[in-house]
Amino acid sequence: MLDFVNSLTRKQKARIFLTIDLLLIPVALLLTFAVQPLPGTPLETLVRFLPILPYMIAGAALLSLGLGLPNIKLKAYEQNAVGLTALHAVAMVGLSALLTRVVAVHVPMGTHVIFGLIYFLIMMATRAILFQVVSAIYRHGEHSCRVLIYGAGTTGTQLVQALRAHESITPVAFIDDKASLQGVLLAGLPVFSPARIGELVERRNIHRVLLAMPSLSQPKQAQIARQLQKMGLEVQALPSFAQLIGEEELVDKLTPIAPQAFLGREARDMTLAEACNSYAGRSVLVSGAGGSIGSELCRQLLSCRPTRLVLYELSELALYNVHQELTQLCEDGEVEIVPVLGSVTDPRQVSRVLDDHGVQVVLHAAAYKHVPLVEANPLPGLANNVLGTQTLARAAADAGIERFILISSDKAVRPTNVMGASKRLAELVVQDLATRHGQTVFTMVRFGNVLGSSGSVVPLFQEQVSRGGPVTVTDRNVKRYFMTIAEAVQLVLQAGADAQGGEVFVLDMGKPVPIMQLARQVIESAGYTVRDTTTPDGDIEIEVIGLRPGEKIEEELTLSGDLTGTRNPKIFCAREKTLSEIEIASVLHGLREALASGDEIGARALIRHWVEGYQAPEPAAKTS
Structure with a gap:
């Protein structure tokens, strides 16, 4: 039955409605004669009406088509349709009275009125019954x-x-x-x-x-x-x-709270001022340009008006997005934006890009930074973060560029994970090149977590809140240093401009923030309450899931704690031990061998030997 109903076209349905309405005319007449006292039986009276019945049916068809009644859908049969049906019934009263006068069929005027009322009521009832029947067919059909x-x-x-x-x-x-x-x-x-x-x-x-x-x-x-x-x-x-109806504002619930709201202090809004002189009028390359830090470096560099900004990025989508954004920001065309799709581990491409675009300054932000992922994939992490840095830095030295600035991490200090160890090895590689290539200023800037960056904790918490929780925290005692992306990048560019060569710059991150406190802030900023033992009816629970492999309770910013100030009160310089040229060569040789043979245990042993403070557990001994 459902297939039959669905197979009917709109015209076929209209014809069915029209036919039903016309068939209701003799039914309405018969009911009228049954309730109206007239000479003879109702059927005998109907027989007397037979000469005018064809004309009534023809007139009803014209009226119905003129009013569009057959084209009204059953589910749309509402107030307007009822009004049209009533108009149709009134017209039928007049037509009935006119035809009986013409053919001299004598019935009281009240009979015509009763006929119109009954015709109207049974038309309405028929539509209601048809609607229920069709609805039942759909409800019990396979598509319901x-x-x-x-x-x-x-x-x-x-x-x-x-x-x-x-x-x-x-x-x-x-x-x-x-x-x-x-x-x-x-x-x-x-x-x-x-x-x-x-x-x-x-x-x-x-x-x-x-x-x-x-x-x-x-x-x-x-x-x-x-x-x-x-x-x-x-x-x-x-x-x-x-x-x-628009009376309740949804913006606060639909738009994530800005990351700086969770900083626990006022965000520092600084200007680059003289620092721009080191980038203005130069060809600048930013590796990892599509990442959170890399893209912000590009945005702020535009204000310094370099002649050319080379966007070096491994991810096609990230490169496309940052190129589109920067092209719109630089509509005047004063800065040439050059997108380059490639890996920093490819020495031939790196050298060609530096040469083809006359690069004078490199800001190296390309890195695998997510601790659990790199811990689970140590060889790709070491290849990208260590050998990629060595490849790009060595090519920069060979090309005689002015400045090479490595973006490092506080996780490089006494690391407990492969990601942090890889960043420390990258620092040691850059420090070694700084001692041997005086024509290029090699430096690095180390800082902690950046609020709002991809994979950072605040967007993760906000996503968990949007899903209804729980918000997951690895340990109740975990603390982290935080900055906004804009703050970190401003200080990186400032430190890079002030560098003389070989420095490890450390940014003032303020006081470390307890992650439990941050999780509570994110929940409450979204307008919800924390569900715990004191508020069991709260909205969202904070769940402690345990430290992940390689994760610390607290991060550090220096190995020695020996910091000297710079002319910027938010930037410090750390004095730390370095490796000799022979030692760096040994590190790189051992790392390449481990990568070539796919030896994860050997790679971990290498970083355990060379990275000061690396505290990863010893591999389990094999038993025969």
């Missing part, structure tokens, strides 16, 4: 979607009324947490407890659950949605009425 309404409040009951006019969605029952509602009928549907969802899904063939609880907090809705999705159900949520 059977749904549960989670929430038996006002929104839920209104939703049921709206869905009953829908051809392909059938509301089956309500689900509600309130015990007082369970077991009663609302809007003709039973109300069940959430514990019976599994039974209802199986017994009543449920496909979807509609969350009709707009007053419930978003995290709690997300938690309910996740539980239902695990049962294989599709879940959809309704917005509140206030949101639909």
